[in-house]
Amino acid sequence: MSDVIDTAQTQSELILEHQIRQATQKTSLPTRTHCIDCDEPIPLLRQQKVTGCQRCVACQTDFEKQNLRGV
Ligand SMILES: [Zn+2]
Numbered sequence: 001m002s003d004v005i006d007t008a009q010t011q012s013e014l015i016l017e018h019q020i021r022q023a024t025q026k027t028s029l030p031t032r033t034h035c036i037d038c039d040e041p042i043p044l045l046r047q048q049k050v051t052g053c054q055r056c057v058a059c060q061t062d063f064e065k066q067n068l069r070g071v
Pocket of ligand 1 (some may be wrong): 040055056058059
């Protein structure tokens with residue numbers, strides 16, 4: 001009997017884990033190893049600190065400035 005409960009718990013845990021993973025993936029793009037704009041390698045520390053980081057510091061700064069100007 002307890003086996004059935006264990007299985008049910010494991011399954012719901014797996015489903016929850018899957019849902020969390022999907023939700024996280026939606027909000028953040030995969031972290032790039034090279035800048036999307038200038039193709040320079042992104043420092044490993046930046047890759048680890050900035051989840052879903054797409055640009056090097058210089059290009060990210062430019063990108064944010066352009067965005068601000070656009071608004
Ligand atoms: Zn760049």
